[in-house]
Amino acid sequence: MLSTKYRLNLCAIEKNFSTILTAIICFLFDEDKFRKKNREFGKETFARRLCARQNEAFSFDHISTKYNISEADLNNWVHFAAIREPIDRFVSGFVDKCLVERTWIQYKERCNGCMTNLTCFVDAEYDRMLRFSKEKARLNSFDDRHFFPQNW
Structure with a gap:
């Protein structure tokens, strides 16, 4: 999940706060749409997420190709994942x-x-x-x- 505007790339890992993090990144991806649709972070689900397939990529190569972002530019992004015990x-x-x-x-x-x-x-x-x-x-x-x- 990513927000091109804020140069954020989330590696969502199941059972690691992923639903909420995905909703936050969706909001940062398209704040106006999130607000217009009256979405709430705590009410998003995987099956009914607002940004499904819109801000998703499966590798750095996929991000580069899908969003026309160079590898060098991706080095300036924040890449993160939540890890759980x-x-x-x-x-x-x-x-x-x-x-x-x-x-x-x-x-x-x-x-x-x-x-x-x-x-x-x-x-x-x-x-x-x-x-x-x-x-x-x-x-x-x-x-x-x-x-x-x-x-x-």
Whole structure:
């Protein structure tokens, strides 16, 4: 997520204050639109974010190409990410995504199909992490984005 006006680039990491940070960057990307639509930082969601696909990029190359910004110019930007204590992030993620949201999520797609079973979930996610690190497997599931190490 980025704000070209303020030269800010946010690497949003799931379960790290990402929804609020994304809303803040959206506001800084287009303040007038955010105000005109009566949006509020605390009421934004990932699925209904105002700036979806408008201020998003997936690499520095993508930013350079999409916004016609040179690599040298990107060196003058502020690039940041919020990092959370890993155990706190894991517990928060498991409670939120596998226990609280269990009434509406499809367990075949989330929580590694383990429903509320923590042992099953940890074993399955650990196996995925090993595959990703050893085999360079292209993994990017909902669970991976919420539970893989933050520096990956």
